[in-house]
Amino acid sequence: MxxxxxxxxxxxxxxxxxxxxxxxxxxxxxxxxxxxxxxxxxxxxxxxxxxxxxxxxxxxxxxxxxxxxxxxxxxxRNPAFTRFNVFLRDRFQCQYCGSPDDLTFDHLVPRSRGGQTTWDNVVTACSPCNLRKGNKACQDIGMWPTQPPFEPTVHDLHNxxxxxxxxxxxxxxxxxxxxxxxxxx
Structure with a gap:
């Protein structure tokens, strides 16, 4: 990008x-x-x-x-939780396959299963991976993000x-x- x-x-x-x-x-x-x-x-x-x-x-x-x-x-000290900052934290790459295209975000614990929209539960995902994972948990489908989600610091985002x-x-x-x-x- x-x-x-x-x-x-x-x-x-x-x-x-x-x-x-x-x-x-x-x-x-x-x-x-x-x-x-x-x-x-x-x-x-x-x-x-x-x-x-x-x-x-x-x-x-x-x-x-x-x-x-x-x-x-x-x-x-604490960056705002925005779509852009999630993408920046995850380096504008799908956390499942590494693609930089057609990005959205995915809830590791799906919202339909009580998952929250927070730094610790949301990762960047391309549309194909997001569709493939659907409303399943990572362990159910065997899809794991390359890095676990975390709340970044301003320093993390600057880097x-x-x-x-x-x-x-x-x-x-x-x-x-x-x-x-x-x-x-």
Whole structure:
């Protein structure tokens, strides 16, 4: 799964006050208009700029390519239970066969048997596997997820999100996106 980013749109990477991206997936980007507005409202610092300028009769400025917030936003400890976050936790793959296509989610203990819609009972599944499993429990049909479901942390989701970079990464963003990645020898 790829998020489409147009380099011609001159988006700005948004960093928290500690210079970490607010989000990795989707990548925390603002339009150039929102970035310029935040500069004028004194909400951000310009960290890096494009070689592209905007002009008015009385004003001229290079567009920001990276901005950092002036005030730190504390990340949420517990991510919301959403379909997207379940897919991200499971790396956008069916937990039964590994397919990235036609994804939905499956209840390990089916709802018809009292299963709840919770982090610990829901996994990503492709439609064919979900149909095959139906309203049966894993042990009844012998279908087991590749990893047991769990409640992820924001850190878990950020780590998974790094595996799905957008189609375009401006060179000025790279030092801020992967500064905590393990270096190759």
């Amino acid at each position: 790829t998020i489409h980013v147009s380099p011609d749109a001159h988006p700005a990477l948004v960093l928290n006050a500690d210079y970490r991206p607010l989000s990795y997936y989707p990548l925390s980007l603002w339009s150039w208009q929102d970035a310029v507005k935040a500069v004028f409202l004194d909400r951000v610092n310009i960290v890096s700029e494009y070689d592209f300028q905007v002009r008015s009769p009385r004003f001229e400025m290079r567009l920001p390519s990276v901005v950092s917030l002036k005030h730190y936003i504390k990340p949420s 998974n999100g790094r595996q799905f970079p957008p189609n375009y990464l401006h060179e000025s963003w790279l030092d801020y996106l992967y500064w905590d990645a393990e270096l190759e020898p």
